[in-house]
Amino acid sequence: MKTIKQFLEELLRDIGVNISIDKNDIDVAKIFLNRINQYLYQSNNNEYISPFHEYWKEKHQEILNISINRNQARKIAEIFEQIFSSPSSFPQLELNTKITNTKGLSKENIANVRFYTAIQDFKINIYKDGRNPFQKYLEKPEWFEPEKIVESPNIILEFLEYLGATGSQGDKRIKWMLEASKFLLETCNGQAYNLLEICNNDLELVRKLISDERDIGFSRKKADMFIRDMLDWNIWDTDIGIEKLNVASDTNTIRVALRTGLLELDFPLLASYLDVYCYQYGLVDYKTQEGWRTVWEEWKKIPNNHCPKTPASMDYLIYKSIGKKYCKLNKRKCEECVLNQVCPPDKRNLKPPRSISIYGQTGWESGKTDAGGGGGIMS
Missing domain, CATH: 1.10.340 (Endonuclease III; domain 1)
Known part of the structure; x- marks a missing residue:
């Protein structure tokens, strides 16, 4: 068991402060838990749950520091080119959604x-x-x-x-x-x-x-x-604005983007308990769409390419054939996945964020308290 005192001493060393705390663990725990509760859950105004959430709104982009790795985007694009240029060579993959049995339908x-x-x-x-x-x-x-x-x-x-x-x-x-x-x-x-x-x-x-x-x-x-x-499905026929359509960002497309290193992070993403206004989730959502668009842009640079007219046409391959079939949350099939060769070993356990927004169905508005303590979510 790691005590709170040990945790704080490790934390201080990580930020360059090498001291030993001259109090017993229970006294340290009392002070720490009281202060962390104040910072994370005690509201000073009506707009935010706590001072932390106000700070997180202003600084989450700098702290997360999410970037897109164009070298990884190019590697992924080269694999996608192999797939789209010869789909019969990859019978295990579905490239787009299909309707079976449309008889009788206009x-x-x-x-x-x-x-x-x-x-x-x-x-x-x-x-x-x-x-x-x-x-x-x-x-x-x-x-x-x-x-x-x-x-x-x-x-x-x-x-x-x-x-x-x-x-x-x-x-x-x-x-x-x-x-x-x-x-x-x-x-x-x-x-x-x-x-x-x-x-x-x-x-x-x-x-x-x-x-x-x-x-x-x-x-x-x-x-x-x-x-x-x-x-x-050939219901509509137009190319106007087609390049504006994006890969839909979801749990699967985010997970693949993280594990391939297409999105680069300074540390694994925070648990949703700290992101109740979905600032992290919104940023990752945006960066994922931007990341897959970067793959599409790199793909178009490949000579004689078979790149689709829109990033959205990559969606089903990433979401269904790779994300849901091979790059699962808790059961990865890396050796069978077409992206296995590009995924850095140290990123293969990265997980996408969850949305647990104060604005959603989870009732986080009741999570805050005040100087009286108590409060929080209940079943």
Whole structure:
């Protein structure tokens, strides 16, 4: 067992102060725990949980010091070029999402199904347990018809129960579905397929329309994913703004970026308990998208390359075929992974951050206390 006194003496040595603490361990523990509780959890104002969180907002970028390693980006790009130039040589890898069995579905049908499922596509797998929302359209078309949803909002709950999406932020999901339906009726005659035409075939404008300042369930990441699928499935045909689409940053794409050394850190990321305003998470999210875009930029420099027109077309390979299949959180299959040769040995255990935001569902607002002590989260 390491005592608090021993911990503090080690900490002092790490920062260049070589002294021994002239107090017994219990007295040291009392002082230390009282002061750390004050700094981390006692609020001095109404805006932040504690002085630490105010400091973390101002200094997290300097402390984390996350950078993108272009040399690693080039190495990854060279491997991706091998894969995309000869996909048959890598039968274990899937390069993009596929719809199986589209019989009986029009492009308009497919676009609406993907529009509504993309809203829900976080923290759940819409295809889990053999679900096929696209074929479900033939049985339950009203789930994907905005006018029917607005007329009978109880339809939304049926749809969410089918997807297994009622548990995680269920109230928000219901609101998003209803608002998204109103949006489709107001802007494009109820058809998500028409979004491209009303945005003059500009994909960046489509992303802006569905994600910026609208509460219909689309972040920019979900918008990029929806647009990517519309292109990969040949539902839409345009190149305008295609280069603006990013690899969607998630647990898997972040983990691969960290372990390959594409993102460089001075130390492993903090636990979410210290990042309750998601400053670390937001920074890593942004840097991950920027990092994979750097891979795409390096890839385009390779002579006679097979680089896709958009970074978003790398997403499925990174997220599904590498991240979920080989670069798992607690069970890595490095020897079988196509990126094995580029991953530095000292980075293979790095883990992505978690989002546990004060603004989210976890109730961190109650985590703070005041000079009276006590307080904190309870079950």
